[in-house]
Amino acid sequence: MRNMFSKFAGFSDNNMASVNDIRTMFPALERKVYGKNLVYLDNAATGQRLSSVIDAWNESTLSRNSNLHRAVHLLASEATQDYESTRDAVRDYLNAEFREEIIFTSGTTASINLVAFSFGEAFVKEGSEIIVSEAEHHSNIVPWQMLCQRKGAILRVIPVDDDGYLKLDELAAMLNDRTAIVCVTHISNVLGIINPVSEIVRLCHSYGVPVLIDGAQGAVHCRVDVRDIDCDFYAFSGHKIYAATGTGILYGKKRWLEAMPPYMGGGEMVGNVKFTGTTYAPLPMKFEAGTQNFSSAVTLKPAIEFLKLLNDNKLTQYHDEIRDFVLDSLLKDERIRLYGVPRGTNKDKIALFSFSVDGVHHEDIALILDKMGIATRSGQMCAEPVMDRFGVTGMLRASFAPYNTMQEAEYFIKCLDRAINMLK
């Protein structure tokens, strides 16, 4: 084993121990597929679930399954406490100023739709301009298109260059006094390039324009500090950070959230309800209509604990070595066209690789890899405009998590070669 890795500088047996420790926290990684070890490389879509997450869900379901915020009995009180302390944990992790800036949602898509509706109602009018980028997935395009249709606003698009970097000089030229909001991804789920979000926010703020950051991938791979980024909104999903599905967060600056009307009505989002009119609850409940997904929301707490653990660990270095190895292997292979190529330093790129192979359909490769035990994603990856930008109908994507090993990376590269040879 040792020799196999010795070519990767800085790698030691100690790191190996830690990746194995991490793996034991994810029971799903033990499963076999078609009699082979599962090599799960579809992490950008869904991360496998932590056992601490599964435990938190079970615990919540078994001992405090009760609606939040309403009843006086013990179960309701415990459920509320658990839910609200999760909000505190998220606030702390994101370094948000106020706990009421943290809104629970069902995921990134729901978070963005909330802003598109409520911010749109308050601040977007006919002729307003909304700026997104060419690297967005559908969840950060379609809600804004719908808003533009409702309001007669105009959607403008920051292009990406051939390497997958945003053309920020074009953003600078686009900003004007009609710009209502700029919505960009922290990291594209196709290109895997980390966008300079702080710089984007500074630029937009200099024009008085608020910024929403789509953190679906960013929250997984970056230590997000919303006050440091100074973004106005930050949206992400729980299922990608190893928590339960159907969970998500919208961070929003209090002054915006307070000025925005509610998105959905019902449940405990109210002050008083009369047929003559209704007043609304203060933040954050104003934006949490109906019975919340409390059994799942509380799994964000152990998920965040795990993210913190990663930050303090040499595992990051090991993970970077995997990224460098896969990146080198793909770039070196002349049959492969990689989308999202880091310039100068690999640090701009996460271990997420979307590519196509000349003369071979992405779906064929994914099917063959599947039978070799490797789970990858093929298709448009919910980002059709990115496919159009690079002139393809789809791509193959391998996205790595901290529990993936160098052996898995090497096995992937070997199997990919075999699959291409089968298909050529």
Place this chain on the structure above:
Amino acid sequence: MTLKEAEEAVVDEFSIYDEWLDKYEYLIELGKNLKDYPESAKTDDRLIKGCQSRVWLDYSVQDGKIVFNADSDAIITKGIISLLIGIYSGRTAAEIASSDFSVVEKIGLKENLSPTRANGLVSMIDRIRQVAKENK
């Protein structure tokens, strides 16, 4: 060979391969051997909906028999449609209508393909059935 015999022959052929990778190799070969499909026939009305990859199915009626031709931009899909054509092309509408298409289950295609692909398979079969119905 009757249609039933043709179906059984495919089941036999497939049973030779234990490993799914070998089955894929076989499908890839079938895909590569499918006869040329004209570019001009790659039209939307010949496109089968429900597949992740694009599949076109065309047919003509010759001496009361339906002759199919197809193409796909993905080679395994092309292998699957080629396999179906091998069984169902050159048959009368009544013959095709009499088949329960259980051959795809017998060779394990249905459960061993991703749901999107399985949907594509169902769409391919639906299209073949529909063609048979329209040409009764």
